[in-house]
Amino acid sequence: MRYWLMKSEPDAYSIDDLERDGTEHWDGIRNYQARNLMRDEMEIGDRVLFYHSNAKPPGVVGIAEIASGPYPDHTQFDPEQQYFDPKSDPENPRWIMVDVSFVEKLPRLVSLHELKEHPQLAGMVLLNRSRLSVQPVTSDQFAFIVDLARGAVS
DNA sequence: GCCAACGTTGGC
DNA sequence: GCCAACGTTGGC
Numbered sequence: 001m002r003y004w005l006m007k008s009e010p011d012a013y014s015i016d017d018l019e020r021d022g023t024e025h026w027d028g029i030r031n032y033q034a035r036n037l038m039r040d041e042m043e044i045g046d047r048v049l050f051y052h053s054n055a056k057p058p059g060v061v062g063i064a065e066i067a068s069g070p071y072p073d074h075t076q077f078d079p080e081q082q083y084f085d086p087k088s089d090p091e092n093p094r095w096i097m098v099d100v101s102f103v104e105k106l107p108r109l110v111s112l113h114e115l116k117e118h119p120q121l122a123g124m125v126l127l128n129r130s131r132l133s134v135q136p137v138t139s140d141q142f143a144f145i146v147d148l149a150r151g152a153v154s
Numbered sequence: 155g156c157c158a159a160c161g162t163t164g165g166c
Numbered sequence: 167g168c169c170a171a172c173g174t175t176g177g178c
Contacts, residue, residue, distance in 0.1 A: 007175095007176090009176090030174095031161075031174095032161090032162095033161090053175080053176060053177085054175085054176055054177080057177095058176080058177070112177080131159070131160055131161080131174085131175055131176075133175085
């Protein structure tokens, strides 16, 4: 199993929205690196740290899991949609998405500020090339952050 | 709202 | 293929 971190702006879609919905398709990814990870690396059952970006404060708020393989993101073909891509060929869709299911909310938010304080996490993609909205985390990083939220480490 | 970092586009 | 211009992300 692999581990991931996925960002969402809570004003657009929060962990509470995912808890309510249970499962949601992760549309709107328009970055090739993020797309390639979803298309080539993710597997059903992989665990995801749900991260609130552009939030006060930004941080990890919950756990989700990958619930489908990759399939075309329909929003790329709809001119009414924010994520419309006129250059994408319906015969060979440029953008894909996966389904994500709610697992649990963490007992507390682990803020970006707090993540930066732990040398164990210094290698996180989030803390280095922070713009990727879908990024891998190691099993150790994943476990450490969940332990932080649960008060099992400090 | 600012702006640094980064990604994409397109002229050459 | 280079790189300047432009657009987006996301912390602050």
